[in-house]
Amino acid sequence: MDVVLKADDLSGGYLLVRKGSSEKNEVYVDAVSDVSLQLERNEIFGIAGESGCGKSTLLKMIYGLLEPPLILRGGSVTFITVDGEIPITSLSENDLRRRVWWKKISYIPQSSMNVLNPTVRIRDHFIEMFTFHARMMKNEAYAEARKYIDQMGLPRDVLSAFPHQLSGGMRQRVVIALSLLLNPNIVLADEPTSALDVISQKVVLTMLEEAQKELKNTLVIVSHDLGIHGVMTHRMGIMYAGKIVEIGKTEEIFEDPLHPYSEALIRSLPKLGDKKQRTGLGGHPPDLKKPPSGCRFHPRCPYAMPICSRTPPKMKMIKPGRYVACWKNSMEE
Amino acid sequence: MSKLKYGRRIISNLIDIYKTSFKFRFGFTVIFLMCIMGFILPLFSPVNPRAWYSVPKEQPPSSRYLLGTTTMGRDVFWELCSSIGKSLTIAVITAMIASHVGLLVGLLAGIRGGLLDRFLMFLTDTFIIIPGFILLVVVVTVMKNFITIPLMGAIISIVSWPWPARQVRSMVLSLRERTFVYTARLSGMNTSKILIFELMPHLLGWHLVNFANTILFSIGTEGSLAIFGLSLLSDNTLGVMLYWAINYYALYRGLWWWISAPIATLVLIFISFYLVSIGLSEYLHRMVR
């Protein structure tokens, strides 16, 4: 396993301070709780889960983007290069911006509809990246941008357009192109297809996939849509209520989901030829301000046992590359 | 929600703002004191503040004459008190008229939208373009000796209504975006009714802010007009005090108390109304989140 990034017992969340009344109230939303995972080189890794399970927060923490009220509570994220290790979680934001961001790791934010500067043309978005990160002169940068656009398969006249003149799908493709510009080792994509129509989704995913194949980087896709994971990702991690509950090869998880939550997720997907009614999962995700004791899934778990409400299960390796955090699975030994 | 519960919620909100916002507290306290000075104290005034030569003239501040006396033989302190009351009265009249007209126009434009919105906004923008002060100068000159306190308040409101109108309209528009989600679900109920009931609690806060701002604007305008000699020169307002002080060259003749009193009071009034206004608007912004 050629590991490019690892997260060890990563914990973080949102510290909300209410200044409404005379006493200051502090509430902590435990969005990411003791997450450990490893990303390999040259793979597409998916993070799946319901809305609010903490996957976007996890992605931000991996990138090192700790915008208040997001804080790091514990653990670490380490980026492994040929020249050594870079401790993402202990670097200052300035260092991150200078050395890591965009050059080594890039980030595609959620709802990329509005991330482009409305008063600036598309080509200037590209030119500024070249100018500041690669220290190019302006005309050099412009030539590079033109070349790059062609390479990415985007039409030339996109460059002279303003963001509002482009469709949502086209804007998303521009954002993806921007993220791959400096050929980073890792690309983190947060819900790259939400708010897009089906055709645009396919175009965007194809673009990401082809780029990954060619550049052989690590692509991390966060999405609540299991269909995307099934089609794109090589390995995936399933998140529930701030915890990673299962990790493994996508194919294997779809074939044989071990964690009860993964099971429910997979079972709810329509299957060709299977005319049985899809069953959903009862209940709703817990309030992360006061998460349930023990295993966070136990209130909704059809297999819940007494120990599940008392002690949180630890991540266990079932076989190389396959991990589950569940008492039911640990017991079956 | 019943009217009683409504009223109680508003009062508890106000108390909340008072407790949490230093700006609001400070401003509100000063305004409260000003009101006492302007409306209650004059009832106890030992001299008629409008009568000339009722006290020895041009006395510096002393224990007898708290803020000194003027060239026309008036006690500066009592003149100040009655002036505060008169200025505030004019300002409140202006605010009542202008902020409510603005509220109406803003509501109509925001809720109805379409052609009515365009027309009302055109009207509002036209009024904004007309240089208000110059218009006031012309109007007051023409009415020179016939101005009374209510009339002054009404005249100033002619040029102060557009700003609240714009503010209310943009509030309504941004709130409309949000309440449309509810409207979609609660289909079957009159859209305008929903909008009004949903909007009112939020709007009330901004209405208060506009009210405070209009008061500010009115006092300032009245003062500016007075310096031009265009005010109720036979009565006392803060602006008129300034006018007389300037015209009798108070500063150059060393009668600093005569001109400093109204200036200091004006500055205090302005700052406190402004503090109340931003205290309120900061609170409203936080509530939205």
Next chain:
Amino acid sequence: MSLRTSKKDLIEYVVTRTIFYIATIFTSVTLIYVLFKFMPVDAVENIIFQLTSAVGGVYDPESVMELRRNLYEMFGLGGNPIESYILFLQRVFTFNFGPAFISFPTPAFQLVLSRLPWTIGLLLTSTIITWTLGNLLGLIAGYYQNRKFAKVLEAMAIIIYPIPYYVMALILILLFAFLIPIFPLGGGMSIIPEKITLDVILNIIWHSLLPALSLIIPGALGWSFISARTLAIETLSKDYTRYAWIRGLPSRHILRRYVLKNILVPQTTVLALSLGGVFSGAMLTEVIFAYPGVGMLAYRATFSGDLNTLMAVLILSIFAVATSVFLLDLLYPLIDPRIKHR
């Protein structure tokens, strides 16, 4: 995918704005007419009363009758409202305001026009400086929101903004013309020159510095600063600004390209809306500093009840403000790409 950079959109915009410009002037003039019509006081009689009872005013009865007739005509206060409205419009758009009482028999229009350059010169420069300075200060104060100097600026603005303009002006005069006599106490220039030389121009500028300062300081630390700062803070939380930060772009670049560029459009709107007030403020400035502009003229006119001059000032200032707003409107396509490119 089609990108239409249509000249058609641009032309459409210009035409719309021109129509609005004409309509605004027309409507304001009409509003003035209506206002005078509905006044509870007989304007004409009051004016004539003021004129004839003014100290040192001697008018023969024929002139007074002529004057009365003219004023009635001017304000449409006699006879058929529609006819008088049309007459009123005619007079306004031919700039026929009658003779100025304070400077008989010079036509009021000519009198105002001769003073206009002073006022516009002062206002134009001080407004441009105020807007630019306020933008820059507000931008920095918004970006470095939590640093000490930003909080100091904010506190200063809170104190300065509500203070009535004349107080600020009086304080400035006290400080810099009286106590520490750097600037002249007032006036437009020292001596009426024979011809325009560099010296004369410098002299004029020197005399206009203090009045200009009295306008710039409360503006650049007042309305311009506050709105710029609010807008800057709002823009900082926008997605595109955060995305620029995420991409590791340096803060100076973000300030310029992402924040400043994006507050220019709403700030221009703020400027357009405040022009009416700026012009009004000019009146006070000129009176306090004895600056020979339109405001000073109006001041003298109020003393003698010179309605003709006052009307001329009012109408011409409406024209001036409406035109400035129109010109600003024409600038929008240059700063907001959403207008030129649909």
